[in-house]
Amino acid sequence: MPLVRFDxxxxxxxxxxxxxxxxxxRALVAAFDIPARDRYQIVQEHAASHLRAEDTGxxxxxxxxxxxxxxxxxxxxxxxxxxxxxxxxxxxxESCGIAASDVIISMTTNxxxxxxxGRGRAQFMTGELR
Amino acid sequence: MPLVRFDxxxxxxxxxxxxxxxxxxRALVAAFDIPARDRYQIVQEHAASHLRAEDTGxxxxxxxxxxxxxxxxxxxxxxxxxxxxxxxxxxxxESCGIAASDVIISMTTNxxxxxxxGRGRAQFMTGELR
Amino acid sequence: MPLVRFDxxxxxxxxxxxxxxxxxxRALVAAFDIPARDRYQIVQEHAASHLRAEDTGxxxxxxxxxxxxxxxxxxxxxxxxxxxxxxxxxxxxESCGIAASDVIISMTTNxxxxxxxGRGRAQFMTGELR
Numbered sequence: 001m002p003l004v005r006f007d008x009x010x011x012x013x014x015x016x017x018x019x020x021x022x023x024x025x026r027a028l029v030a031a032f033d034i035p036a037r038d039r040y041q042i043v044q045e046h047a048a049s050h051l052r053a054e055d056t057g058x059x060x061x062x063x064x065x066x067x068x069x070x071x072x073x074x075x076x077x078x079x080x081x082x083x084x085x086x087x088x089x090x091x092x093x094e095s096c097g098i099a100a101s102d103v104i105i106s107m108t109t110n111x112x113x114x115x116x117x118g119r120g121r122a123q124f125m126t127g128e129l130r
Numbered sequence: 131m132p133l134v135r136f137d138x139x140x141x142x143x144x145x146x147x148x149x150x151x152x153x154x155x156r157a158l159v160a161a162f163d164i165p166a167r168d169r170y171q172i173v174q175e176h177a178a179s180h181l182r183a184e185d186t187g188x189x190x191x192x193x194x195x196x197x198x199x200x201x202x203x204x205x206x207x208x209x210x211x212x213x214x215x216x217x218x219x220x221x222x223x224e225s226c227g228i229a230a231s232d233v234i235i236s237m238t239t240n241x242x243x244x245x246x247x248g249r250g251r252a253q254f255m256t257g258e259l260r
Numbered sequence: 261m262p263l264v265r266f267d268x269x270x271x272x273x274x275x276x277x278x279x280x281x282x283x284x285x286r287a288l289v290a291a292f293d294i295p296a297r298d299r300y301q302i303v304q305e306h307a308a309s310h311l312r313a314e315d316t317g318x319x320x321x322x323x324x325x326x327x328x329x330x331x332x333x334x335x336x337x338x339x340x341x342x343x344x345x346x347x348x349x350x351x352x353x354e355s356c357g358i359a360a361s362d363v364i365i366s367m368t369t370n371x372x373x374x375x376x377x378g379r380g381r382a383q384f385m386t387g388e389l390r
Contacts, residue, residue, distance in 0.1 A: 041182040052301040060378040078373040089380030107374035113208040114237035118190040120219030171312040243338040244367035248320040250349030
């Protein structure tokens with residue numbers, strides 16, 4: 001169920017974007033222990049001028065390969081979140097050559113009643129999903 | 131006050147998109163019992179490759195008419211949320227021919243101090259809105 | 261660390277957009293008392309038809325210069341939020357000629373574990389940031 005938004009700089013091929021989405025989803029499945037088909041992703045390309053990322057003084061260098069990942073999810077423990085940060089960076093490095101210094105992630109938490117996956121039903125409330 | 135983001139596949143006419151936004155707003159007004167002019171909508175079109183929706187094992191078939199709806203709202207009861215899921219699917223089916231199997235919704239909750247509708251004021255804090 | 265999304269009507273120059281982002285960031289730094297390099301901004305341009313803002317009965321007139329600002333942040337006090345609303349309207353008016361009646365803001369709160377600024381690390385958990 002996590003809904004994941006990716007904001008990236010324009011210029012990648014469809015194939016590259018598909019590889020990126022696949023890699024990020026593998027990381028999410030591994031970290032959150034969700035079903036493989038629990039995949040909801042939106043990717044938006046931007047002019048480089050439209051994505052601004054500095055470093056909060058952490059001395060992290062950014063490039064045009066930067067990826068903002070915004071996750072909306074039911075509650076997850078800290079360990080699962082930390083594992084996702086590590087795993088998604090590893091996957092994006094290995095599969096897409098994206099440096100971990102270019103991966104910025106934020107998460108927002110909601111609850112069971114906040115999801116409908118189709119058919120006008122709230123599947124975590126009906127018991128169709130747990 | 132809900133802020134509603136729609137992510138859809140590109141290719142609809144402006145008229146079709148306007149019809150979709152009107153239909154979704156009617157559902158929100160009915161479900162959340164908000165004023166008719168409490169309307170804040172952002173719609174983003176995407177290449178089909180940039181929206182990925184599987185089904186979490188629910189056996190739901192998706193098409194290129196898929197609509198992701200992301201709602202940010204002050205706290206709402208479960209009944210209001212469930213009514214919105216039903217109503218928005220009914221409205222989108224009737225007005226736009228979008229199947230309920232193509233409607234994916236997530237909600238995020240915030241609070242009174244988290245909204246400013248203009249003029250640099252937080253209208254739920256000043257008492258201009260309740 | 262706040263992540264700030266801007267949704268605006270298309271047609272501004274890159275220079276104008278840069279000025280807008282700079283102005284909004286100054287307001288955030290002043291209101292939230294964050295480091296100057298704590299800057300994470302995404303701006304998305306839309307056709308005017310794709311942004312709908314009415315006024316919840318507040319009698320606020322909107323124009324094509326409308327700006328939706330969506331902030332994701334760790335917890336902030338009400339005073340800091342109210343200061344941001346005032347400051348960002350002042351900055352956008354002074355630097356960009358955007359009327360306060362065209363600035364719509366919503367905030368969403370998350371927590372320390374919900375952020376990774378790069379390197380696969382959660383810098384508020386590791387102690388690299390506070």
